[in-house]
Amino acid sequence: MTAAEYRTGIVSCHRAMYVVAMKILNNSDEAADSVQSCMLRIWERRESIDLPEDPDSWCRTVARREALNRLRKRLDEPECDSASPGESEQADALLRGNDARRHLLSLLRQLPEKQHRAAYLNFFRGLSQEETAEAMGESDANVRQLLCRARKNLRTLYDREL
Amino acid sequence: MMTADQISELHLLLERYYECLSSPEEEARLADLLANPELPREFAADAQLFAETSAAQLGEEEIEVPADLEERVLASTCGVQTRKPFRWRRIAAWGAAACVTAVGVGLLFSVDKGGGNILLADVQKPDTIIIAERVVAESPVQMEVSTPADAPVEKTAPAPRKRRLAAAAPKAVEIQQGHVREVTDTIEAKRLLAEAFALMGSTMEAAQSSLAVADETLAETTEYLQIANIILR
Numbered sequence: 001m002t003a004a005e006y007r008t009g010i011v012s013c014h015r016a017m018y019v020v021a022m023k024i025l026n027n028s029d030e031a032a033d034s035v036q037s038c039m040l041r042i043w044e045r046r047e048s049i050d051l052p053e054d055p056d057s058w059c060r061t062v063a064r065r066e067a068l069n070r071l072r073k074r075l076d077e078p079e080c081d082s083a084s085p086g087e088s089e090q091a092d093a094l095l096r097g098n099d100a101r102r103h104l105l106s107l108l109r110q111l112p113e114k115q116h117r118a119a120y121l122n123f124f125r126g127l128s129q130e131e132t133a134e135a136m137g138e139s140d141a142n143v144r145q146l147l148c149r150a151r152k153n154l155r156t157l158y159d160r161e162l
Numbered sequence: 163m164m165t166a167d168q169i170s171e172l173h174l175l176l177e178r179y180y181e182c183l184s185s186p187e188e189e190a191r192l193a194d195l196l197a198n199p200e201l202p203r204e205f206a207a208d209a210q211l212f213a214e215t216s217a218a219q220l221g222e223e224e225i226e227v228p229a230d231l232e233e234r235v236l237a238s239t240c241g242v243q244t245r246k247p248f249r250w251r252r253i254a255a256w257g258a259a260a261c262v263t264a265v266g267v268g269l270l271f272s273v274d275k276g277g278g279n280i281l282l283a284d285v286q287k288p289d290t291i292i293i294a295e296r297v298v299a300e301s302p303v304q305m306e307v308s309t310p311a312d313a314p315v316e317k318t319a320p321a322p323r324k325r326r327l328a329a330a331a332p333k334a335v336e337i338q339q340g341h342v343r344e345v346t347d348t349i350e351a352k353r354l355l356a357e358a359f360a361l362m363g364s365t366m367e368a369a370q371s372s373l374a375v376a377d378e379t380l381a382e383t384t385e386y387l388q389i390a391n392i393i394l395r
Contacts, residue, residue: 014227018227035235036238100214155180158211
């Protein structure tokens with residue numbers, strides 16, 4: 001990949017990459033850092049890689065992997081992610097001016113911690129079951145079980161409110 | 163009113179959804195069925211749960227991309243190559259000139275007040291040290307200064323830089339005897355430069371190239387010192 005191809009094909013995808021990173025990380029500074037980090041890696045290795053046929057999808061995949069790695073590292077630090085029970089709603093872009101999300105989160109908080117975290121990553125961050133398992137350091141089967149229970153428990157909580 | 167088939171389909175899809183077995187296509191179909199305005203009341207909790215969980219993730223329209231992100235990306239990648247290289251050579255040349263000038267000026271005007279002697283430096287080549295004989299003055303006013311021709315001259319053989327630096331320290335015995343004093347301006351300057359380079363240079367290559375520039379500057383400065391010495395005499 002030449003420098004010109006990098007500029008036209010890859011750098012132009014920075015918006016898509018940022019959106020992917022922001023959805024997963026829910027933090028604008030970290031999302032921007034994540035995109036810059038991806039871009040720098042691509043730039044450094046440009047001579048050994050060809051410009052992909054679909055740069056947009058490729059860049060989104062790269063950004064998603066990077067964001068998931070960052071999220072996993074963050075989850076290793078207890079109470080550091082907004083999925084933890086002590087999150088600050090004021091700082092959460094997800095909750096700003098969105099009552100439905102606030103309501104869902106208040107119900108999630110009534111779940112056991114692991115169910116809460118698995119459901120949060122799945123619903124709010126859009127992680128698949130496999131990605132949630134990877135982020136939480138659990139097996140796929142465990143996470144599937146956690147998500148099943150979380151959905152059923154949530155259904156009971158919604159039912160009680162109606 | 164929803165048909166019996168639709169309701170049985172809804173039951174089946176919900177069962178798969180709660181078991182986390184539903185595919186994206188099945189969830190899309192589930193969303194259609196739950197959005198039906200004639201949905202029976204028994205599915206109200208399912209409908210609310212499905213609606214809220216489906217809309218929980220940030221939408222693209224909600225995400226504001228920083229205006230300067232592209233600029234930052236370009237600066238941290240392509241910009242790396244367009245940055246001007248650090249000017250080691252110029253800094254080294256100025257540093258060398260400053261050091262040598264300071265040492266030279268200090269040496270020319272240094273006066274041994276106890277003996278009333280002037281200690282002269284005479285450097286003809288950057289790598290050559292000339293030892294000037296100590297000149298004893300009758301009084302601070304009547305000062306005799308030995309000429310380079312009269313003075314015993316001792317030349318050091320060209321040696322590797324490290325060895326020259328090691329030899330830079332004044333010989334204690336000679337100083338104690340009071341006969342001679344080594345004029346070490348070039349060596350001291352080099353030592354100072356070496357220290358400066360050690361601080362400045364992150365690579366040996368850069369430091370060596372800077373030393374080459376410094377040597378050239380030293381040669382020029384030495385000529386000025388010689389002229390100053392002649393004028394003084």
